[in-house]
Amino acid sequence: MRIMRAEQFGLKREVEYGTPEQNEAALRIVADVKAEGDAALLRYTEQHDRVKLDAASLRVTQQEIEAAYGQVDAAFLTAIREAAVNVRVFHEKQMRTSWMDLQQDGTLLGQIMRPLKRVGVYVPGGKAAYPSSVLMNVIPAQVAGVPEIVMVTPPATGGKEGIDPYILVAAAEAGVKEMYRVGGAQAIAALAYGTASIAPVDKICGPGNIYVALAKRAVFGAVDIDSIAGPSEIVVLADDSADPAYAAADLLSQAEHDEMASAILITPSKQLAEAVAAEVERQLSTLPRQDIARKSIDSYGAVLLVDSLDEGIDVVNQLAPEHLEILTVDPMRLLGFIQNAGAIFLGPYSSEPVGDYFAGPNHIIPTNGTARFSSPVNVDDFLKKSSLIYYSKEALFANGEKIMTLARHEGLEGHARAIEIRLEKES
Ligand SMILES: NC(=O)c1ccc[n+]([C@@H]2O[C@H](COP(=O)([O-])OP(=O)(O)OC[C@H]3O[C@@H](n4cnc5c(N)ncnc54)[C@H](O)[C@@H]3O)[C@@H](O)[C@H]2O)c1
Ligand SMILES: N[C@H](CO)Cc1c[nH]c[nH+]1
Ligand SMILES: [Zn+2]
Numbered sequence: 001m002r003i004m005r006a007e008q009f010g011l012k013r014e015v016e017y018g019t020p021e022q023n024e025a026a027l028r029i030v031a032d033v034k035a036e037g038d039a040a041l042l043r044y045t046e047q048h049d050r051v052k053l054d055a056a057s058l059r060v061t062q063q064e065i066e067a068a069y070g071q072v073d074a075a076f077l078t079a080i081r082e083a084a085v086n087v088r089v090f091h092e093k094q095m096r097t098s099w100m101d102l103q104q105d106g107t108l109l110g111q112i113m114r115p116l117k118r119v120g121v122y123v124p125g126g127k128a129a130y131p132s133s134v135l136m137n138v139i140p141a142q143v144a145g146v147p148e149i150v151m152v153t154p155p156a157t158g159g160k161e162g163i164d165p166y167i168l169v170a171a172a173e174a175g176v177k178e179m180y181r182v183g184g185a186q187a188i189a190a191l192a193y194g195t196a197s198i199a200p201v202d203k204i205c206g207p208g209n210i211y212v213a214l215a216k217r218a219v220f221g222a223v224d225i226d227s228i229a230g231p232s233e234i235v236v237l238a239d240d241s242a243d244p245a246y247a248a249a250d251l252l253s254q255a256e257h258d259e260m261a262s263a264i265l266i267t268p269s270k271q272l273a274e275a276v277a278a279e280v281e282r283q284l285s286t287l288p289r290q291d292i293a294r295k296s297i298d299s300y301g302a303v304l305l306v307d308s309l310d311e312g313i314d315v316v317n318q319l320a321p322e323h324l325e326i327l328t329v330d331p332m333r334l335l336g337f338i339q340n341a342g343a344i345f346l347g348p349y350s351s352e353p354v355g356d357y358f359a360g361p362n363h364i365i366p367t368n369g370t371a372r373f374s375s376p377v378n379v380d381d382f383l384k385k386s387s388l389i390y391y392s393k394e395a396l397f398a399n400g401e402k403i404m405t406l407a408r409h410e411g412l413e414g415h416a417r418a419i420e421i422r423l424e425k426e427s
Contacts, residue, residue: 001277001297006266006304006315017217017230017368018210026185026214033189038196044186048211049126051155053181058197060163060179065172068165080131080170083358087135090360091143094379106392113383115145116224118199120191122206122216123153123171125183127258127292129164130207136362136377137206138174144382150201151176152191154183184208185215192219205377207364210260226381227366227374231260234352235321235341237312237334238276240269242327243348247272248279250325250352255296256289262300264319266312273303313337320371323352342371396422 017023032040038055046052100110121137124130134151141149151171157164163181171179180198182190188208194200200223204216207229216225234254236247251263265276280297287293306312313334316324320340328334331346338344342365343355356363364377391399400419407415 001280001301001303003273003277003303003305006306006311009302009304017228018214022210023214026211027218029185029211030189030192030215030218033186033195034193037190037194041182041186041190041195041197044184045155045182048184048186049154049156050159051161051181053155055197058180058182060168060181064163065168068168069172071165072169076131076166077169077173079357080135080166080173083132084135084139084173086358086360087139087362088143091140091362091379094140095143096380096383100388103395105395105398107395108388108390110388112386112388114386115141115147116202116382116384117146118148118150118201119146119382120201120204120223121149121151121176122183122187122191122204122208122212123151123167124206124208124212125154125157125164125167126209127158128289129153129157129167131164131166131170132357132363133207134167134170134174134176136364138171138176140362140377140379141205141382142175144379146382148178148201149176150178150180150191150198152180152182152187152198154187155181183212185211185218188212188215188219192223203381205364205381209258213367226364226377228368228370229322229364229377230367231262232257233262233264233322233367234325235264235266235316235319235323236325236327237309237316238265238267238269238272238325238327239309239329240272241329242267242272244272244275244279245283246348246351247276247325247327248283251276251280251301252283252287252293252297253352253356254323255284255293255301256287257292257296259292259295260300261292261296263297264301264321265303266306266315267303268306268308268312270305273305277303309334310337316341320369322365322367322371323355325350325352340372342366342376393426397427 029044098112102108119141123133153167190198191201191204203224205226213228213230232254238247255261255263267273284290317339322342324341325345326334362376366374400423403419404416
C-alpha cells in the first residue's frame with residue numbers, strides 16, 4: 001500500500017464518476033431501455049449478466065421464494081431477523097409527522113407528510129450478493145408508509161445464474177411482494193421509465209456498481225433518486241494508539257467490495273503508517289476476494305501522512321468519505337470537527353461491518369465526496385411534503401398591500417391583482 005504525504009494525494013473536489021466510456025455505456029443502456037422497453041432490458045441482461053430470460057420470467061415467483069427458504073441456514077435467519085429489528089428501531093426514530101400551526105388571526109400554516117406511492121429498490125448482486133442491502137432499502141420505505149415497494153437485483157451473482165437465495169429470503173422477511181431479476185443500468189432504466197413488465201416508480205434507491213450509479217444519475221429528474229451510492233469507501237483516521245491489525249482489517253473490509261472501492265488511512269504516526277501498510281499486505285494475502293481487494297488497494301488505496309490530527313481532520317473533510325473510522329485515544333473529542341462523512345465509527349470496537357450489518361443505521365451511504373451534500377438513505381427519502389396555507393379574510397386584508405408591493409416589484413401585475421380584486425370587492 002503506497003505511503004505518501006496527504007498533499008501529494010489528489011483530494012478531489014469535483015465529483016467525477018467513472019470513465020467517459022462507462023458513462024457512455026450507462027447512458028446508452030438507459031436510452032435503449034427507455035425506447036425499446038423489455039426487448040432492450042432482456043438484451044442487456046443477456047449481454048452483461050449472461051442470463052437469457054423472456055419477459056414472462058422477469059418476475060420472481062412465490063415458489064422461488066419458498067424454495068429459497070430451504071437453501072438458507074438457521075444462523076442466517078436468526079441474524080437477519082435481529083438486524084432487521086435494529087434497522088427498524090433506528091429508522092422509526094427518524095419518522096416525522098405532519099404539523100399545522102393555527103395563528104391568532106385565523107391563519108393556518110402547516111406541512112403535510114405523505115409517503116411516496118411506488119418506489120424501486122436496487123439490491124446489488126453482481127460480484128457478491130447483498131441481503132443486508134435489502135433491509136437497508138426496504139425498511140426505511142416501510143417506516144415511511146410506502147405502499148408499493150418493488151425490488152430489482154441481478155439474475156446472476158459471481159457468474160452463477162439465479163438470484164442468491166439469501167437475497168430472496170431477506171426480501172421476504174422484510175415483506176417485499178414485487179421482485180424482478182434484473183440488474184445494472186438496465187434495471188434502473190426499467191424502474192424509471194417502465195416497460196411492459198415493470199411499472200415505473202416514483203423514486204429509485206439503493207447502491208450499486210459504477211453502471212448503476214451512472215444510470216441513477218441519468219434518470220434523475222424523471223424519477224427521484226436517493227444519493228449516488230457507488231463503490232464503497234473507508235477512511236481510517238488513527239493515531240499511535242490504534243491497533244494496526246484492526247485498522248488494516250477495516251480497510252480491507254471495504255476494499256473487498258469492488259476494484260473501484262477506496263480504503264485510506266490518515267495518520268500523523270509514521271510508525272503506524274508502516275505497520276498498517278505491512279498488515280494490509282499480510283491480511284490481504286489470505287482474503288478469499290483478494291483479487292478484487294488487491295486492485296482496490298493498488299489503485300485507490302493509500303496511507304496518508306499528516307503533521308497532526310487537526311490536519312488529518314481537514315483531509316477527512318475534503319475527502320468526505322462514505323465511512324470514517326476514528327481510531328484515536330479520544331475519538332469523541334474529534335467528533336465535533338468532522339463536517340463531511342456519511343457514517344462515523346468511533347473507537348476500536350465500532351468496526352465498519354458493525355454498521356454494514358447490524359447496528360441499525362443505514363449502510364446505503366453517499367460516496368465519491370458526495371457526503372458533502374447528501375445523507376445516508378433515511379425515512380425522509382420516502383416522504384414528500386406538501387405545504388398547507390390558509391389565510392382568513394382578516395389575515396389577507398392585514399397583509400394584502402405588502403403582498404401587492406412585492407408582486408409589483410417583480411413586475412407581476414397579475415399576481416398583485418389577484419389580491420387587489422379581493423380587497424376591493426370586500427372592503
Ligand atoms: N455505497 C453503498 O452504500 C454500498 C452498499 C453496498 C454495496 N455497494 C457497492 O455496490 C457495488 C456492487 O457492485 P456489483 O458489481 O457487485 O453489483 P451490481 O448489482 O451493482 O452490478 C451488477 C450489474 O452490473 C451490470 N454490469 C456489469 N458489468 C457491466 C458492463 N461492463 N457494462 C454495463 N453493465 C455491466 C450487470 O448487468 C450486472 O447486473 C459495489 O461497488 C459495492 O462497493 C455500495
Ligand atoms: N459497506 C457497504 C456500503 O459501502 C455495505 C455492505 C453491505 N454488505 C456489506 N457491506
Ligand atoms: Zn461493506
